[in-house]
Amino acid sequence: MNAPTPQSGRTPAARPRRGPHRSPEAHAAVLEVTRELLEEVGYPKVTMERIAERAGVARMTLYRWWPNKAAVVREAIADRLTVRPAPDTGSVRDDALTLLLDLVQTLTLIGNPRVMAGLLVELGESGRAQLRDFLSERLEPAAVLLRRGIDRGELPADLKVRAVVDSWAGYVLYLVMFQERKPARRDLADLVGLLPFRTDGTS
Amino acid sequence: MNAPTPQSGRTPAARPRRGPHRSPEAHAAVLEVTRELLEEVGYPKVTMERIAERAGVARMTLYRWWPNKAAVVREAIADRLTVRPAPDTGSVRDDALTLLLDLVQTLTLIGNPRVMAGLLVELGESGRAQLRDFLSERLEPAAVLLRRGIDRGELPADLKVRAVVDSWAGYVLYLVMFQERKPARRDLADLVGLLPFRTDGTS
DNA sequence: ACTAGACGATACATACTGTCTCGTCATTTC
DNA sequence: GAAATGACGAGACAGTATGTATCGTCTAGT
Structure with a gap:
């Protein structure tokens, strides 16, 4: 989300300093x-x-x-979150499952109510905006994956990608944060199975 | 979620008391x-x-x-939440939209980050369980509605009702809490449109 | 050797929580 | 009416958190 060293500011060439350094x-x-x-x-x-x-x-x-305190917590969490590109094995069904499993991993940390709630509370307006951006960014690969499926004809051209992505994100967050249950592979497969694949409607 | 007057305890017949009463x-x-x-x-x-x-x-x-403080906040919010039965006009598509619109109303209050976050933080283990139950209860009508659709043949028999309901709940919560955006009728219609209706696959 | 500065220790002002006590006064029953 | 009951307001209090300020020490670079 933001810089690891809040105070250092801009020190592009890492000009060596006298005295001891931050441990x-x-x-x-x-x-x-x-x-x-x-x-x-x-x-x-x-x-x-x-x-x-x-x-x-x-x-x-x-x-x-x-x-x-909020800053400490924010950084403690932020440096555990990364964005990964969408997998591409040729099957939207498989790739989506992989992506969702990965998303679960990320959101299991950030979505832990003990963690997330504190963040939301203390974060204030700007912090929430950061979080919003982080989530959006984290979800972009899902949209990419779906659009690829459309291009390849696996999914209908008029699929509402936004709706699917948001419902996937919501699904995972809802289970992790509110139901405090980590969705299993099976659950995620069910979720993916709801997509209107053009070949072979149901599993 | 719980009793409006925390202290009164059991006073079934409302035995009259001397002196002044709680204002x-x-x-x-x-x-x-x-x-x-x-x-x-x-x-x-x-x-x-x-x-x-x-x-x-x-x-x-x-x-x-x-x-x-947590108790005050909990009661302040609890007395604004009610559960409504699923509508039944004969069309799953229409009923689902109605239900989702209603859900948005509820969750717009409870899902406000300023409100929800505080709750999650201070509520602790038992409070989170209450919240979990509340949400589950609040979502039951959606499951009813979907099963009705299956019985009537509007939806396939092997539809994963649980997955749909959870993704709907998640969708709404995600938009309200994290994106801080109230989903419009259109968005919800898109969501409902993802369902694999047997008649007329897409909108 | 010199020095910038990171660190620890301590003291401090402020703020919020939750408890306790007491005096006042409205309400309800006799 | 009169008396009793108890809700309420006011204020003091201890405990704990945050965040700031100051100082001495010790160390890593020049």
Whole structure:
């Protein structure tokens, strides 16, 4: 979502500096510990104090690098999320399943209610916009995949790609966040099976 | 979700009591003000102090009737949610659209990120279970509607009802909560249009 | 050797939560 | 009416969180 080092700003050529540098171990430890704590005790009970203690740093050090708790949490999650291109094995049915399984993996972390809820709460307007963009970006490969299916004649030309993609995203988020259930391969296959394939309507 | 008066407990015959009674106006005002504040400033900034101030009661009065802030918020939202049966005009396509439009209305309140996020955060394990049950209950009519369609032959017998319902719920929640966009009638019609109607495959 | 600066420790102001106590006053029953 | 019941407001309080400021120390680069 955004830069890993909030303060460094622009230092394109990495001009060497005097004195000691920011400890990379501490940085990584903080993010790791934050993720652990989020899952263990839930957002409200993740305090700067607790993070500092378990990461083995002073609380001041946290405030030195992050403006507030929300920023720490945001970065802790952000550096675990990547976008992958849509697979292309020739079968929309198979590729869609692969893509959805992958999406489940991503959203199982971000969608964990203990994690996501805290984010949504503290994130404020701009943070929510970031999240929105992240999700959209993360879903683009699904749209690509569907359009490819249309081009190849596997799917009807008038398929509402947007509707399908949004319903897929919603499906996964709904199960993970609200039903707190990780959809199985079978569930996802059912979901894909709803698509109006031109060859052989049902499985 | 639960009882409107947390403390009254069991008083089946409403045995008359001496002295003054709990002010119904104050009670209603608190809930109303809480809803207002949730939308205005978001969960974290909704404090007991602010609620009390705007509702024109003492902070103590809040703690007299609710154990904590989460309880106030929960009740404030709960008394705005109801379950309605599935419509039945004879056409699954039309009925589904009606039902989805109605679902959007409900989830636009509960799904407002400012509201929902706070709930998820503070609600804890049991609260999330309540929410889960509420959503499931709220979605049951959709399943009924689809099964009716299958019985009447409008939809194939092997339709994965569960998958459709969950994807509908997810779709609406995703748009409302994450994209912060209220789906239009058109969008919902597209969604319904994805169903594999036996008569006339596409719209 | 010198020095910038990262880090830890500590103290601090502020804010919110939730508890407690007390005095006042409206309501309901006798 | 009169008395009792208890809802309410006001304020004090402890506990805990956030976020800021200051200082001394120690270390990695020049």
